[in-house]
Amino acid sequence: MTTLSLALTQPWQDYALIDSGRARKYERYGSYTFIRPEPQALWQPRLAAWPANAEFIGGSDEDGGGKWHMLQSHKEAWPITRGPVKFWATCTAFRHLAFFPDQAPQWDWMREKIEQHKGPFELLNLFGYTGVASLIAAEAGAKVTHIDASKKAISAAVENQKLSGLVDKPIRWMVDDCMKFLAREVRRGKVYHGIILDPPKFGRGPKGEAWHLFEQLPDMLALCRQLMSKDSQFLILTAYAIRASAIALDELVKSVCHDLGGTIESGEMAIVEEGSNRLLPTAIFSRWSAT
Template sequence: MVSIQLITPAPWDEYELIDSGDFQKLERFGDFILSRPEPQAIWNKSLSDNDWERRAHAIFRRDRQSPERGDWQTTPDMRDPWYVRFRQGGLNLKFKLALTTFKHVGLFPEQADNWLYIHDKIKALSVDVPRPKVLNLFAYTGGASLAARQAGADVTHVDAVKPVISWARENMDHSELDNIRWVVEDAVKFVRREVRRGNRYNGIILDPPAYGRGPDGEKWVLEEHLNDLLKSCADLLDRSDFFFIINLYSLGFSSLILDNLIQQIFGNVPNSEWGELAVTDQAQKKLPLGVFYRFSS
């Protein structure tokens, strides 16, 4: 039976969405408040522009020559990098945050519920599988990898960008973890090779971008490649003891698209959940930040 859900992370001491609107979001990460663009916040802000300017330690300004890049305007007391902790549900993780030219800071707080899901599923699997194997594709700075490793899994972390892998390794060290397998490679190539080798994983996590490039210039376009990638993942997923998570952030991709793909490729999966990821601001506006699908044995 499919359960459609809206998932919002539980209150988290070191993160909050203060306000959203006018295509922006105002967030607190630890001691610092950031103002960043947010294309889905089409409503009006609840706080005044002056309030945003007064409270923000860092404001992202887009480069007029680029739709993606930009610069940060910061106050003198803004640290870069800085660190936050996530302590919930048996997890105690520490993340390095930094102000990047792409507006990101190295952390997606809306994923917190998925981290807890990963931790709980691995703990349940380990009753029958002493060392569950988990594959994290398009793994970025490693929030899901850290959650899986802290729960006791053998984790393979795949990302095409070498500096991002280095960032994830720092997060592993700061979280006092070890022995994550790091792979700098195009996700599609890696998965196809694992299928040929006959490998299987108890958990597979995907966070594919809308567009991307592999380390050798391989082109990734979500609409063109996701179907085939999911077919390969179906071949890699253990038949008896498993969980699977996919998140999409591309505008125009609904959870219904994921439901169609999963049902066609994986069949009638057990314990399935799908819907939207969102974060609620202080005025109770819910900011959508992606869609997800997850299921488990």
Template sequence: MDRSVRKLAPIALAKRKALLNPNTDAVRLIDGIGDQLPGTILEAFADHWLLSTTSDFIDPEVRQWLRDQPHSCYWKRLDQHQKESPVLLSGKPVTEPFLAKENGINYEISFQSGYSQGIFLDQRDNRAEVRRRMAPGLKLLNTFAYTGAFSVSAAMAGAETTTLDLSQPYLDWAKRNLAHNQLDPAAHHFCKGDTFHWLRRFAKQGRTFDGIVLDPPTFSRDEKGKVFRVESDFTELASLALDVLAPGGWVLCCTNFKKLSPHHFEKQLFAASSRRLRAVHSPMPDDFSGESYLKSVWLTFDGA
């Protein structure tokens, strides 16, 4: 961000004004190069801001502009290796978890929870679409679920959800997110462990789901040391998911791996089944005006 921040930042914020309303207060306010401010991301979570930069240096003009705003602002250094919690940059400290709202749904946010704050804003439109597709009597499987945001979206539509993650603290966070929306966690299912293991287990049990969310990290290692890489293992992941997909169901496949093109990602997905598949790509939300890094594909069996 350069010294033109006082001119460019208000323009960026004005473009997002329509997205901020009583039902949504979690929005990306500045999206780097898309707002002519390369290397800088500013996000609103309720009344608090999070600045993310690719540099460990913040221009003094930027610091002053943020101090002039009526918001607590935390700063996170975007680093692939040192994934640390944000630090206070300006305003009053935010020492406890708080709620942010997206399309009328409450999500718990924390600036003390590590590198990620509880919800990924680039999935807003996909969460809304999951809610639209779900209904009472339908079942959602949310894998690599993190804090269960997709599960909450589906549950708000009356669906029965199964939330799957390696981390018990994140599963507990997902339960709190349900409770924050007057939803009973006991009415839903939570599975701790490896997604590949659970998908095979569900298949043996004959369990099926009307919707399945596959949004894995680019790289991960399970409890037994097995490595997952998006560029080589997504085909197997999608194949296992399709094995437990109910007739007429869908699988949402996502990756933010920048080195994997939409074409090659789709090619991986089509290789997941001998049956003919249909793929529908979703764009990123409007407040993400920079690089379209997130690839989202709604996968169904052709004719379903």
């Protein structure tokens, strides 16, 4: 029977959740601090004041709208370090800072699996955005195929590769629709050692192809399974901002990977607040491992 686990992001030098409460969160990105809406922070803040460089004030629609209000001057983009990789942080119109710190435990888990693997490792990163996971995988020794619909995201990923000093690493940056790319790779008989996917609830491919998680995720996972073989090591599925339980992801990954043996771990992702044990939930995950 399934038991759920927690994948926790601890504060690190360049990122911390400093405080949260009253539907907002207060975070440090490098030497700057920001306030953003957080509907799940139902509790009271611990600190009396949140001096910040900027605050994102949400619009009436929870999923979109709203804008940044600058409070103290700061650079438009500044570098963040996570272990051996570096990437640019910037205030985006989508209320985040151009990367997702709650993915850190997945990066660490993936890195360990790649480093433990003997022989070449091919990783597929679907919905890869600004490429932090791709850079971590490439630095750990993987040959990476990174797919995203957004040219802007791919350009940012290439800048992050330069900033990290990893331009020599084998990363294929591709502007493509994830479903179309997967179908093409299946036809070519391609196999990957690791697959990671972090699909949004809704999205669009570069030619306007519609992505609806609840309708298409089972088909996407079935295609992913066809790109896996006895030599495959892992699959990591994460999902955020959807009305679904980690149990649903767990059962989906089980149904797709059951014949590969190995183990499946599923649960919640959360950020540990600096200086306290308070957890801020962010997303859900299910990951299959060959070992």
